[in-house]
Amino acid sequence: MKLIEVKNYDEMSKVAAKAIMEQIQTKPNSVLGLATGGTPIGTYQYLIADFTKNQTSYEKVITVNLDEYVGLEKDNPQSYSYYMKEQLFNHIDIPENHTYLPSAKNIDDEEAGRNYEKLIDSLGGMDLQILGIGENGHIGFNEPGTSFHSTTGIVKLTDSTREANARYFATMDEVPTHAISMGIATIMKSRKIVLLVSGVKKASVLNQLFHSDINEDLPASILKKHPNVTIIADQEALSILKENKGSVYS
Numbered sequence: 001m002k003l004i005e006v007k008n009y010d011e012m013s014k015v016a017a018k019a020i021m022e023q024i025q026t027k028p029n030s031v032l033g034l035a036t037g038g039t040p041i042g043t044y045q046y047l048i049a050d051f052t053k054n055q056t057s058y059e060k061v062i063t064v065n066l067d068e069y070v071g072l073e074k075d076n077p078q079s080y081s082y083y084m085k086e087q088l089f090n091h092i093d094i095p096e097n098h099t100y101l102p103s104a105k106n107i108d109d110e111e112a113g114r115n116y117e118k119l120i121d122s123l124g125g126m127d128l129q130i131l132g133i134g135e136n137g138h139i140g141f142n143e144p145g146t147s148f149h150s151t152t153g154i155v156k157l158t159d160s161t162r163e164a165n166a167r168y169f170a171t172m173d174e175v176p177t178h179a180i181s182m183g184i185a186t187i188m189k190s191r192k193i194v195l196l197v198s199g200v201k202k203a204s205v206l207n208q209l210f211h212s213d214i215n216e217d218l219p220a221s222i223l224k225k226h227p228n229v230t231i232i233a234d235q236e237a238l239s240i241l242k243e244n245k246g247s248v249y250s
């Protein structure tokens, strides 16, 4: 895993946006794996600013998102589908039918995961996957304990993940209990992966990521096996890692 240290959230966003823009310049019909959550918002803002200024075109780009809540309609402001339109798609020239998110009718909809997996394969897989990380080490919505062989499917959210995401909902009861998420094996098929880590809340999990062995209790630890992972982390996220003398980091 290559580590790029940056000063703060803004710099992380700028460096991540640059990596995405380079990918599109090199391969205009790239398949981008995109993420939601608070972390990539700044990255998307830099992409929009670049589009406005330099007209970098997304006409041939295809996007596949990592995950979506089960039970929220696409026009629900808390859905990831709505988020992606608001934060990125409505502001660039990507055709709507080039943007995919997984979606499941209900928590028993096993077909939905299989179909999304087939879709990703038919697109030739992701060229570049953007990832955030949960405070418990989840990637996508793959919670601790998820098999490294998992493919896209319905996942039950842990209480800690529901609590971490409750800030976007009026009450805790409104936070969905399940999501549909790309599996860990699905994410690992991406040719390149960029993991974004910002803020003091992520310092502990980033420290664990560098020090732990590869195990299913820390889903992100699988990234150590991937040949092309770049972590872009800011000073707050790096704070514990840097305190540890003699760490793998130093």
Ligand SMILES: N[C@@H]1[C@@H](O)[C@H](O)[C@@H](COP(=O)(O)O)O[C@@H]1O
Pocket (backbone or CB within 6 Å): 035, 036, 037, 038, 039, 040, 066, 067, 131, 132, 133, 134, 135, 139, 140, 141, 161, 165
């Ligand atoms: N499913 C998403 C993840 O894809 C995201 O990376 C993570 C971190 O979110 P944030 O960036 O808001 O800290 O949690 C959410 O639950």
